[in-house]
Amino acid sequence: MALTVDQKLLKRTKFPPEFDEKVDMRKVNLDVMKKWIGGKIQDILKQEDEVLVELVCNLLDPTKTPSPFPKIKEIQIQLTGFLDREVATFCKELWQMCISAQSSPQGVPKELLEAKKLEMIQEKVLASIHCREPC
Structure with a gap:
């Protein structure tokens, strides 16, 4: 049986070890x-690219x-055409954030x-400096 292009890419691509950790997106605040x-x-x-943002969110959304x-390895393959060389870095950071979020x-x-x-x-410091200055 012939493998699809995505399946071939999944087998060929080297993913970071974080991608082996499962994330329960029901525990992640997707709005944030x-x-x-x-x-x-x-x-x-x-x-800005709201369409791409929505695509990524839909790929993560447990209700959709x-x-x-979610399978971050598959998501990375799906986003490659949009983010090209930056896709691996983006997905690694995204997954690290999701891992952190699920434990919060x-x-x-x-x-x-x-x-x-x-x-x-920083805002408090700036406000206190501003209040001390004569008007």
Whole structure:
């Protein structure tokens, strides 16, 4: 039996060890991840691409897939045509975020929580500096 192109690519491609870890997307806050995905795709493509963001989210969404455990290796193969050379880096970062998110009570990756805390601290510092300056 002949293998499909995707099956051949799956066999040929070397994936990072993180891809062997399952992620239960029911434990991941997909709304938060969608914002991160949108930002990453914009960084890679140098423009917004809502269609691609929706595609990635649909591939991860447990209500739109047959299983709540997406197969990141297959997702990487599906996204190759859109993200070309950046697909492996994007998928690795995406999967690391999903792994982190599933172990968080809020379903948010700890990296995003830490970044938000830092942003809030910086805003507080700037606000306190601004309040001390005479108007």
